[in-house]
Amino acid sequence: MPALFTFGRVLFAVLFIYTGATKLFDIQQTADFIGAKVAIPALLAPYTAQLETMAGMTMPRILAIAAGSFEILSGLLIAVNLFARFFAILLIFFVLASTFYFHDFWNQPSPDNAKTLIDALKNLSIIGALFMIAGYGRGPRDSEPAYGDV
Numbered sequence: 371m372p373a374l375f376t377f378g379r380v381l382f383a384v385l386f387i388y389t390g391a392t393k394l395f396d397i398q399q400t401a402d403f404i405g406a407k408v409a410i411p412a413l414l415a416p417y418t419a420q421l422e423t424m425a426g427m428t429m430p431r432i433l434a435i436a437a438g439s440f441e442i443l444s445g446l447l448i449a450v451n452l453f454a455r456f457f458a459i460l461l462i463f464f465v466l467a468s469t470f471y472f473h474d475f476w477n478q479p480s481p482d483n484a485k486t487l488i489d490a491l492k493n494l495s496i497i498g499a500l501f502m503i504a505g506y507g508r509g510p511r512d513s514e515p516a517y518g519d520v
Contacts, residue, residue: 375506376451382499383449386461390441397434404437405430407471440464448503458503465500469493 393400410418410429418429425432441464444457473493475486 379451379454379503380449382503383445385496386441386445386448390438390443390445393434393438393441397431397438400434400438401428401430403472404433408433437464455504458500462497462500462504465493465497 405428408430421432422429440460444461444464447457448454448461469490473486473490475483475490478486
């Protein structure tokens with residue numbers, strides 16, 4: 371049974387490794403997509419302006435690099451089962467935020483929102499799998515006697 375958990379976890383992690391790599395291979399398209407969907411709150415504008423000045427690039431581009439790098443790192447660490455629980459929990463928040471900003475089917479008219487709704491439901495199932503990884507961690511343990519040698 372542990373081999374099946376390992377195999378499933380590795381296959382699941384491929385999703386994040388692949389999507390993170392595609393974000394990094396086409397940073398400009400990812401940055402344009404983020405810029406069209408995400409609005410920086412006015413309260414954070416002075417801080418994001420400082421980050422843009424220090425990095426020498428726009429905030430959507432910084433977010434694209436951060437998102438792609440985070441997905442690759444998280445996917446790799448879940449695949450090799452190193453800090454799997456921690457990164458599964460971080461990915462839960464990441465997938466929730468990306469669903470809210472990029473798969474907002476509630477803001478689209480009924481016939482046009484079908485693909486976006488399916489993407490949001492797909493993300494919901496991914497969140498469920500991340501909860502399972504966070505719950506199991508390294509996977510099921512061998513049963514141990516409750517009281518030791520009596």
